[in-house]
Amino acid sequence: MAEIISFGEITLDVIAVTPNLMPSESVxxxxxxHYSFGGRGANVALFASNQGIESLLLSSAGKDFVSSGYHQQLKDRGVCCDYVFIDHEGETTPKAFVFRDKSKTYTFFYPGVTELMKTEVEEHIKRNAEGLKAEVLYCTSGLQELNLFLLENMNARLKAYSPGxxxxxxxxxxxxxxxAVADCLFLNKFESDELRIKLGKSSADLNKDYNLKFHVVTLESNGSLIFEGVKEYFVRRCKPRIVVDGTGAGDSYAGSFLAEYLRSGSLKKAGEVASVVSSFVVEELGCQGNIPTKDQINERLKTY
Structure with missing residues (x-):
């Protein structure tokens, strides 16, 4: 049994940086x-594994997932990829194209074989519902119906949802x-604001009204907030050496947070470790460009 099962996309990312993003019909x-490995599901699985937690990735990918070396990198990092359904014939792994300047970011997503998950994952869970278990299930796919299906049907002590x-x-x-079927949420500020507006509820009311154990809101350079019952914890930002790119920083935070929470049971400590890990991630382009070692994490924790 894996300690964490992460369900979500695998992507091959293209990150482009420019001084100024010009208006339409300009160049x-x-x-x-920069070309990098990413995808919310894969990132969370990798960063949980990086903390010494047994993680399993539930996803789909194309043949370039293997030929690019991404498949091997995840396995080398300890991520179980036995439940990544690979189309070896035609379609490609999903791709994210991120264009950014100093003030704006535009992201375009090509779904590739994402549709494969609708059939393969659901059928597999139906056949093996008793066999696929975890301490934590983390659902962050763009396939909303499948997120719901897994949260309702998979066996896990803690079910986490991140809408993205x-x-x-x-x-x-x-x-x-x-x-109604999640135990906790992971959101960034934009997602938190969007959720509160759509539901007409405050952050404090979310836990009470939907029986959530906790939910986390990351605030980019302003730290993060953890809401547990009626309690609210502020986790300050860990200052990075330099800020280059925030792509995937929230994923690294979530994976590291859940790993530490499984280990210590402390939400505050989990937030602090996650803050330290994400401070390394933003120092390079792409989420997986600067994965810290345990020694690096512990050293930065000392001065945090």
Whole structure:
């Protein structure tokens, strides 16, 4: 049994940096183009594994997942990929194209074989519902119906849901369905604001009204907030050496948070470790460009 099962996309990311993103029908000259491995599901599984937690990735990918070396990297990092359904014939692994300047970020997503998850994952869970168990299930796929299916049917002591930027596409009714079967939430500030507006509830009311054990709101350079019952904890930001790129920092936070929470049972300590880990991630382009070692994490924790 895995300690954490992460369900969500695997992506091959293209991150482009420019001094200024020009208006439509103009040309923006790029300072740098960076190719990296990413995807919310894969990132969370990797950073949980990096903390010494047995993690399993539940996802789909194309043949370039293997040929790019991404498959091998995840396995080398300790992530179980036995439940990554790979289309070896045609379709490609999903791709994220991120264009940013000093003030704006535009992200475009090509779904590739994401649709494969709708059939393969659901059928597998139906056949093996008793065999696939975990301490924590983390659902962050853009496939809302499948998030709901897994949260309702998989066997896990703690069921975490992270809607991601797709939250703007979900109705109030869809979100209520998911909150009813989740134990905790991971949100950034934009997602938290969107959720509160759609539901008409304060952050403090979310836990009480939907019986959540806790929910976490990351605030980029302003730290993070953890809501447990009626309690609220502020976790200050861990200052990075330099800020280069925030892509995937929230994923690294979530994976590291859940790993430490499983280990210590302390939400505050989990937030502190997650803050330290994400401070390394933002120092390079791409979520997986600067994965810290345990020694690096412990050293930075001393001065945090």
């Amino acid at each position: 923006s000259l790029l300072d740098r183009v 930027p797709e939250i703007t596409h979900y109705s109030k009714e869809e979100l209520i369905q998911l909150l």
